[in-house]
Amino acid sequence: MFLAIELATIVEKLVLIVIVVMGSLVVAMYTTFxxxxxxxxxxxxxxPNRAGPFGMFQPLADGMKLFFKEEIIPNFSSKALFVMGxxxxxxxxxxxxxxxxxxxxxxxxxREISLQIADINIGILYVFGVVSLGVYGIMIGAWASNNKxxxxxxxxxxxxxxxxxxxxxxxxxxxxMFTGTLSLxxxxxxxxxxxxxxxxxxxxxxIFIICAFAECNRTPFDLAEAESELIGGYHTEYSSMKLGFxxxxxxxxxxxxxxxxxxLYFGGYDVPFFNEAAHTDMGNWLALxxxxxxxxxxVIFIFIFMWVRWTIPRFRYDQLMHLGWRILIxxxxxxxxxxxxxxxxxxx
Amino acid sequence: MQALTNRAEQVSRKPMSFMERxxxxxxxxxxxxxxxxxxxxxxxxxxxxxKRAFSPVFRGLQILNRDEEGRENCTACGLCAxxxxxxxxxxxxxxxxxxxxxxxxxxxxxxxxxxxxLRCIFCGLCEEACPxxxxxxxxxxxxxxxxxxxxxxxxxxxLIPHPLTDKEAYEKAxxxxxxxETIN
Numbered sequence: 001m002f003l004a005i006e007l008a009t010i011v012e013k014l015v016l017i018v019i020v021v022m023g024s025l026v027v028a029m030y031t032t033f034x035x036x037x038x039x040x041x042x043x044x045x046x047x048p049n050r051a052g053p054f055g056m057f058q059p060l061a062d063g064m065k066l067f068f069k070e071e072i073i074p075n076f077s078s079k080a081l082f083v084m085g086x087x088x089x090x091x092x093x094x095x096x097x098x099x100x101x102x103x104x105x106x107x108x109x110x111r112e113i114s115l116q117i118a119d120i121n122i123g124i125l126y127v128f129g130v131v132s133l134g135v136y137g138i139m140i141g142a143w144a145s146n147n148k149x150x151x152x153x154x155x156x157x158x159x160x161x162x163x164x165x166x167x168x169x170x171x172x173x174x175x176x177m178f179t180g181t182l183s184l185x186x187x188x189x190x191x192x193x194x195x196x197x198x199x200x201x202x203x204x205x206x207i208f209i210i211c212a213f214a215e216c217n218r219t220p221f222d223l224a225e226a227e228s229e230l231i232g233g234y235h236t237e238y239s240s241m242k243l244g245f246x247x248x249x250x251x252x253x254x255x256x257x258x259x260x261x262x263x264l265y266f267g268g269y270d271v272p273f274f275n276e277a278a279h280t281d282m283g284n285w286l287a288l289x290x291x292x293x294x295x296x297x298x299v300i301f302i303f304i305f306m307w308v309r310w311t312i313p314r315f316r317y318d319q320l321m322h323l324g325w326r327i328l329i330x331x332x333x334x335x336x337x338x339x340x341x342x343x344x345x346x347x348x
Numbered sequence: 349m350q351a352l353t354n355r356a357e358q359v360s361r362k363p364m365s366f367m368e369r370x371x372x373x374x375x376x377x378x379x380x381x382x383x384x385x386x387x388x389x390x391x392x393x394x395x396x397x398x399k400r401a402f403s404p405v406f407r408g409l410q411i412l413n414r415d416e417e418g419r420e421n422c423t424a425c426g427l428c429a430x431x432x433x434x435x436x437x438x439x440x441x442x443x444x445x446x447x448x449x450x451x452x453x454x455x456x457x458x459x460x461x462x463x464x465x466l467r468c469i470f471c472g473l474c475e476e477a478c479p480x481x482x483x484x485x486x487x488x489x490x491x492x493x494x495x496x497x498x499x500x501x502x503x504x505x506x507l508i509p510h511p512l513t514d515k516e517a518y519e520k521a522x523x524x525x526x527x528x529e530t531i532n
Contacts, residue, residue, distance in 0.1 A: 042382045044390040311382045312375060 008111065016117050020097050028251040029059040031302060035251075038306040066244040074237050078144040085141020086238065086245035092134040093252040099123040100259045101185045103269045103291035106284045115287060116185055123184035124172065127260055128165070131215060134253065135161045138217075138224060141246070142234035153233030156317065157224035160214055163324035164221075168211035170332035171204040174339040175264060184260075188268030193275060196267040203335045205265045207328055209304075212257045214324070217250060219309040223317055258301035262294060269294040407472045408489040410463055411521060412506040413482050415453055420507070421482035424458035431477035436467035453480075463506065465491055465499040481528040486521065 033048065033055070040047025048055035073082055103115035120126060135158055142154025178200060179187050191197055198205050214221040225233030232238075235246045262268060269290030315323070367373055393400050413421045424441035442459035444452045451457075475484045493499060509517035 040390075041386045044385055044388055046390060046392050046394070049394075307379060307382065308375075311378045 012111065012113055013117060016113075016115075017098075020102070020117060021094055024094060024097050024252050024255055025248075027255050028248055029063070031251045031255060032062065032247070033059045034302070035306050035309075038303065039310050042307070042310045063244065066241050069240040071240040071242070072237075074146060076146045077237065078146070081140050081144035082237075083242070085137050085144060086242045086249070087137075088140060089134060089137025089249040090245045090252070092130050092137060093249040093256065096127055096130045096253075096256045097259070099126050099184055100256070101188050101263060101268055102294060104287040106287045108284075114185075115291065119183060119185045122182045124176070124182050124187075124264070127184075128169065128172075131253075131257075132161065132165055134215075134249075137249065138234045138246075141238070145234075145237035147237050149230045149232070150234050150236045153224045153226075153230050153236070156226075157217060157234060160217075160221065160223060160320060160324075163321060164211040164214035164328070167207055167324060167328035167332045168215065170329065170336055171207040171211070172264075174204045174332075174336040175201055177336070177339055177343060184263055184268075188263050188270070191267040192270050194267070194270070194272065196265065196270070198265040201265065201335075201339070203331065204339070205261075207332050207335065208265070209261060210323075210328065212261060213305070213308065214320075216253045216257055216305070218254065218305055220312040220315050221320060222314060223320060226314060228314075254302060254305050255298065258298045258305070259294075261301055262297040266297050402487050406487055406489075407470045407485040408487045409465065409485070409491060409501075410468070410474065410483055410506055411486045411508050412461065412503065413484060414508055414511060414518075416511055417450070418510045418512050419449075419451060419453040420457055421453055421480045422458045422461065423454045423456045423480055423482070424461075425456075425479070427477040427479065428474035428483055431473040432468075433471060433473065434467045434469045436464045436469075437474060438462050458503065461503045461506065463501050465501055466496065478528075484525065484528070487523065 036058070037047040037055070048058040051057040051061045073079055098117040099120060101114075101116040101119070105112050105114050107113070138157045139154045142150040142157070145151075175197060176182065178197070179190055181187060181190070187197070213219075217224050223233075225235065227233070230236070235243055238246060269287075271289055271293040274289075415421060424439050426439065426441075429435075429437040429439060438460075439458045439462070440460040441456055444455045444457055470485065472485050478484075491499065508521045511518040
């Protein structure tokens with residue numbers, strides 16, 4: 001006996017991992033399509049509408065095109081690192097999905113299956129750890145390209161993520177003091193029946209969402225790939241599916257950070273105006289409704305990501321640093337102190 | 349310096365107020381504006397399915413005209429070739445033989461008639477020069493081909509469909525073009 005885990009648990013987790021990873025990939029695929037569609041709506045044009053009904057097959061066509069493109073590895077690049085960059089970006093993007101509680105328990109084959117791959121008690125720290133690893137994909141790829149524009153993009157990405165991780169971490173500390181747990185599952189359970197954290201931490205959420213935009217390298221903070229200044233930024237030298245991986249990782253990151261925001265501040269799989277505790281007789285359907293509510297929240301967040309992208313122009317780099325260090329960090333500190341004071345005063 | 353027009357506006361250099369420095373109100377305002385655009389009708393014309401109506405003076409590819417009985421109007425007088433500023437038109441004349449009266453309207457006709465569409469500038473002077481209403485500019489405007497030589501259009505490419513054997517295509521090609529006065 002090497003493992004004290006029964007086989008059924010391993011199978012269950014493997015199935016769950018496959019579903020979540022595939023699900024994230026499909027969602028990311030259709031997020032690229034949705035992005036172009038939303039851009040179209042916001043700019044008074046129809047968006048992609050040629051491939052299939054309403055352009056539904058556009059992501060497939062895009063993917064095919066990327067696969068058939070010539071793969072170019074520059075002569076003076078560090079080849080191993082050049083290949084590693086996009087792989088790392090993709091891997092870290094997908095890894096984050098492991099701790100997200102997608103829903104409550106379902107009962108299948110007489111087994112109670114939690115719709116979460118791993119309920120580790122330091123869930124939110126794990127998310128932070130993996131997300132900050134994500135910048136290595138960009139940095140390594142940018143450095144390995146041996147191109148000054150790529151390097152500039154990589155530098156920007158690195159310093160931007162370091163700067164914004166601080167404010168994000170401090171805004172989370174306030175939330176942690178309030179909830180008293182690091183486990184995402186437990187946080188979601190605390191928020192059931194409408195006691196969402198957003199009501200108690202609006203400023204914290206505002207800081208968190210701004211930092212999430214910066215961490216995902218999304219406009220208005222997409223300086224790492226600012227195409228008007230740096231050609232393509234960190235992926236200037238990339239082509240074919242390696243470029244596809246970078247772009248794809250960005251969309252997966254967007255999906256996952258939407259999921260994190262929904263579970264931290266918006267009650268996760270809690271259905272608004274619906275008391276789950278009174279409907280326990282619905283069994284598995286209850287978990288599915290919860291999952292649906294969670295996905296709807298995620299979709300709304302993804303839409304906000306896009307909406308902001310097609311509204312606000314890119315920041316200048318000094319403005320970005322000014323915002324991060326001189327506005328968000330003091331604000332986050334203030335939020336933390338105010339939360340601590342409130343907890344002391346009201347005794348929670 | 350004196351302003352050239354009275355529309356010039358002085359740049360405001362006054363420091364931003366607190367609300368302005370917050371940026372967030374401005375961002376929300378901008379987001380509201382873009383959100384409203386989701387519900388506005390978009391002006392796109394979905395090209396291959398929908399087409400924008402042409403102006404009545406639109407000048408597209410040339411067409412060699414026939415009369416109602418399907419006889420070619422062209423008498424190979426060469427006025428169009430002379431009028432052509434791009435020298436895109438060449439032709440060879442031939443005499444109508446007995447028994448060809450149903451093919452050609454007058455006793456002289458163009459045995460060969462070529463327009464080089466790569467030279468043509470679509471000015472419409474050929475149509476203006478023609479005394480027999482034999483050539484006019486249609487609304488076709490997107491010729492595409494694989495070789496340059498295929499852009500030299502010959503008579504088969506240019507002739508309008510026969511009005512008796514292919515009435516529908518003939519009327520479509522003619523469009524609502526008013527009949528031009530001819531000189532006999």
